Amino acid sequence: MDVKIGVLALQGDVAEHIAAFQRALDTIPDVRGSVVEVREAAQIPSLDAIAIPGGESTTISRLIEKNRMHEALTGFSGGIFATCAGMVLMAHRVEDPRIRPLGLIDMDVDRNAFGRQRESFEADISIRGLDAPFHAVFIRAPVVRSVGPAVTVLAAVDHGIVAVSQGKHMALSFHPELGGDLRLHRLFLEGLGIA
Template identity: 45%
Template sequence: MPATIGVFALQGDVREHLHALTNLGAEAIGVRRPAELARCDGLIIPGGESTTMYKLARTFELFEPLRERIAEGMPTFGTCAGMIMLAGEVLDGTADQETLGGLDITVRRNAFGRQVDSFEGPVAFDGFADPVHAVFIRAPWVDRAGEGVEVLARVEQGPATGRIVAVREGHLMATSFHPEVSGDDRIHRYFVDIVEQS
C-alpha cells in the first residue's frame, strides 16, 4: 500500500508537489484540516509566504496538530517558506513570526533578496550523481546548522557561494529552493524514501 503524503494546502505552491508525489506512486492529499493531517504518513510544507502560513494554520486549528505530529516523528519536508516553518530560529522575520520548529537551524528569511533577485542554477545535492536544477524565489538560506543537522547542499557560485540551501535532521528535511518546479523528481523521491522507511 502506498504511503499517504500530505501537502500543507492553506497557502503556497500545492499543486506542483501533489503532482510530483502522485507521479512517484504516493497517495498525495491536500491538508487543510486536522482530520486530513491524521491520515498522513508524511507531509510537505511548500513554498509560499511563511507569515501567512502560520496565521492560516492557527485560524484553521492546524498549527498545534502539525507541531505535535512533527515532534512525534512524522517525516516532514519544507521547501522555501516550508524551510522557515520548520526552523528553530528565524532571522529577519516579523515581530510575531511563529514556526513549527523541529530543525536545529537558524534561517535568514528572504536572504537572497526580493522577487526580482530570484534566480536558478545547478546545485550539488549530497548523494546524487548529477547536480539538481535549483530555483530560488525570495528564498531563505541557513545561517546556522546544529550538530545533528546534515548539510545536503550549498550554493556553488555567485555572491552567495557556500550558503547552506538544503538540510536533513532525522525525519525532517528542507530546501531553500523549489524542487517541485524543476521537473526533476529526485528530491521528492528522496523524501518518499524517508517516509516509506519510517
C-alpha cells in the same frame, strides 16, 4: 504498500507539490500512493508524510495558527518535506517575530536572504545523496545561517546553506516541484522507508 502524503493547502504552490509527489509515488514499485490537500488539523494523523510548500511564510504561519494546526504539525510522527517558505516554518529560530516556527529542524533561517523577486535565480547545485547536480529554482528564497549537531547539510551556495535534513524531515530553500527532476522527492521518500 499504501502511502498517503498531504500537502498543506493554506497558501502557496500546492498543485505543483501534489503533482510532483504523485509522479514520484507512481515510479515506486509495489506502492499505491495518494496525495491530498490538507486544510484541517484532523487530517494530519492519518498521513505518512506532509509537504509544506513555498508561498509567503508569514501568511502560512498565521493560517496555521488560525486553523489550529500548529500542535498537529509539531506532533506529527511522519516526515515533512518543506520548500522555501516551508523551510522558514520548520526552523527553530527565525528573525521575523510574525512567524511562530514549528521548531522541527535545529536551524536558524533568514527569510528572503537572496533579495526581492527580481533577484530570483536558477542554479545547478551539488546535493548530498544525489549523483549529479540538481537544477534548483530560487524564488525570494531563505537561507540557513546555522544548524545544530543533529542536522545534515545537504547543499550550500555562496549565500549559505540551502538544503538540510534532520531525522525524517527535509527542508529546501528552492522549489524542486517546479521542474521534472524527482530525485529529491525520491530521496525524501527513501528516508521514510517508502522508496
